[in-house]
Amino acid sequence: MVLSTGVVLSTGTITITEERVVPLRSSEDVVRLRQVVREQAVALKFSLVDQTKVVTAASELARNTVIYGKGGDAHVSLLLNGGKHGLRLRFVDQGPGIADVELAMKDGYTSGGGLGLGLGGAKRLSDDIKIVTGPAGTSISITKWKPF
Amino acid sequence: MAQTDSQGLAKILIEQEQQLVAEWMANLMSTSSSAAGDVRLADQCTHLLRSLRQAVLTGQTRNIQGGEWAEVRQLLTEICYTRARQGATPRETAIFVFALKQALFSRLRESVADPALLAAQTLLVSNVLDELGLFTIEVYQKGREEVIARQQQEMLELSTPVVQLWDDILALPLIGTLDSARTQVVMESLLQKIVETGASIAIVDITGVPTVDTLVAQHLLKTVAAARLMGADCIISGIRPQIAQTIVHLGVDLEDVVTKATLADAFAVALRKSGAAITRAATAR
Ligand SMILES: Nc1ncnc2c1ncn2[C@@H]1O[C@H](COP(=O)(O)OP(=O)(O)OP(=O)(O)O)[C@@H](O)[C@H]1O
Numbered sequence: 001m002v003l004s005t006g007v008v009l010s011t012g013t014i015t016i017t018e019e020r021v022v023p024l025r026s027s028e029d030v031v032r033l034r035q036v037v038r039e040q041a042v043a044l045k046f047s048l049v050d051q052t053k054v055v056t057a058a059s060e061l062a063r064n065t066v067i068y069g070k071g072g073d074a075h076v077s078l079l080l081n082g083g084k085h086g087l088r089l090r091f092v093d094q095g096p097g098i099a100d101v102e103l104a105m106k107d108g109y110t111s112g113g114g115l116g117l118g119l120g121g122a123k124r125l126s127d128d129i130k131i132v133t134g135p136a137g138t139s140i141s142i143t144k145w146k147p148f
Numbered sequence: 149m150a151q152t153d154s155q156g157l158a159k160i161l162i163e164q165e166q167q168l169v170a171e172w173m174a175n176l177m178s179t180s181s182s183a184a185g186d187v188r189l190a191d192q193c194t195h196l197l198r199s200l201r202q203a204v205l206t207g208q209t210r211n212i213q214g215g216e217w218a219e220v221r222q223l224l225t226e227i228c229y230t231r232a233r234q235g236a237t238p239r240e241t242a243i244f245v246f247a248l249k250q251a252l253f254s255r256l257r258e259s260v261a262d263p264a265l266l267a268a269q270t271l272l273v274s275n276v277l278d279e280l281g282l283f284t285i286e287v288y289q290k291g292r293e294e295v296i297a298r299q300q301q302e303m304l305e306l307s308t309p310v311v312q313l314w315d316d317i318l319a320l321p322l323i324g325t326l327d328s329a330r331t332q333v334v335m336e337s338l339l340q341k342i343v344e345t346g347a348s349i350a351i352v353d354i355t356g357v358p359t360v361d362t363l364v365a366q367h368l369l370k371t372v373a374a375a376r377l378m379g380a381d382c383i384i385s386g387i388r389p390q391i392a393q394t395i396v397h398l399g400v401d402l403e404d405v406v407t408k409a410t411l412a413d414a415f416a417v418a419l420r421k422s423g424a425a426i427t428r429a430a431t432a433r
């Protein structure tokens with residue numbers, strides 16, 4: 001796990017104040033990531049509902065990274081936008097990519113044996129989702145802001 | 149050159165065995181408390197020193213992974229495993245080897261007069277014992293991992309009790325994360341118990357499950373379906389408000405499943421379904 005504190009990056013008005021990388025290779029790693037995300041959400045004083053939402057979204061995307069992306073990393077960042085705090089989670093893998101993103105986002109679509117609800121669910125559980133995918137891998141990031 | 153270095157080292161290992169063991173043990177006693185209590189320490193040291201000498205005699209001192217070093221590795225592995233089980237730290241385990249290094253250095257200083265030879269042999273001892281030190285850490289790590297794996301396995305078995313609440317009412321209180329291995333065990337033990345007891349209602353309580361994602365939901369749905377095939381209805385209880393909201397956002401359809409907020413609610417429903425009722429006894433005070 002890489003942990004760097006201090007200002008890592010500034011994009012516009014959003015500042016990343018801290019970023020850690022959690023490896024995702026197995027289902028135990030998914031459990032570990034959930035713990036890290038929960039810790040961060042608690043530290044940011046997210047409500048219990050928001051904690052649960054962001055942890056669950058993290059669980060979905062992390063498992064996809066392990067199963068379909070053949071393993072990768074999660075980047076957990078704390079965000080600051082003006083006085084607003086948030087959590088950004090970015091899941092990166094070097095897997096085969098998602099052939100049809102629109103189809104993959106559809107509820108009920110699965111190429112494995114899942115319920116096909118993970119991607120759509122992660123979108124609904126967070127404030128924002130960004131998917132970049134291609135034959136060289138996939139990067140999916142979600143953001144959850146703490147309401148004022 | 150390398151060959152004569154190892155011959156020279158082997159010679160010291162033979163001729164000064166007793167001093168080496170004594171110094172080695174003295175070093176150990178002064179640094180590591182766990183070694184001091186081990187009655188087999190002298191045996192272990194002598195034994196290891198002899199197999200070390202055999203390995204050094206082969207002249208293969210650059211790599212300790214080969215067959216020449218098999219016996220040394222075997223001995224070290226046993227020692228490390230015992231230490232790890234007794235709760236020694238990795239540091240204490242590695243010190244077992246590094247304490248020998250100090251003893252060998254002091255023997256070399258006394259026995260080898262030629263500075264060039266002394267330098268060469270010191271380097272040789274350093275390389276070999278550093279490798280062996282690293283080896284003990286690897287072994288230690290593996291030993292700990294096995295302990296953890298065993299404890300996890302024990303927990304799997306411990307934490308999935310199916311309890312009979314009433315004649316034909318079972319309850320399965322789930323606690324912890326539902327990784328796939330465990331969920332399999334849980335599901336099987338519930339189905340097994342349904343067969344054994346002929347229960348008609350099974351309550352699966354998820355109060356103790358921190359995260360309900362699509363994988364957990366799928367496992368729950370599968371369990372409900374399988375129980376139904378065996379003639380038992382399932383009630384899922386312990387759905388906390390935040391979990392309920394998350395399930396809705398995920399889009400998981402629990403319409404066909406009876407759900408209750410608490411295990412008590414579920415039990416009341418189950419009793420009613422099985423024709424029993426709880427009434428307050430109208431006893432006189
Ligand atoms: N990182 C990824 N790399 C490649 N393909 C992916 C990745 N993530 C998702 N997919 C594809 O998108 C599909 C839909 O993903 P989604 O998470 O919605 O459903 P699922 O994982 O199949 O089932 P569920 O998440 O409900 O258990 C997957 O079946 C897979 O084909």
Ligand SMILES: [Mg+2]
Pocket residue numbers: 060063064114117118119
């Ligand atoms: Mg998924």
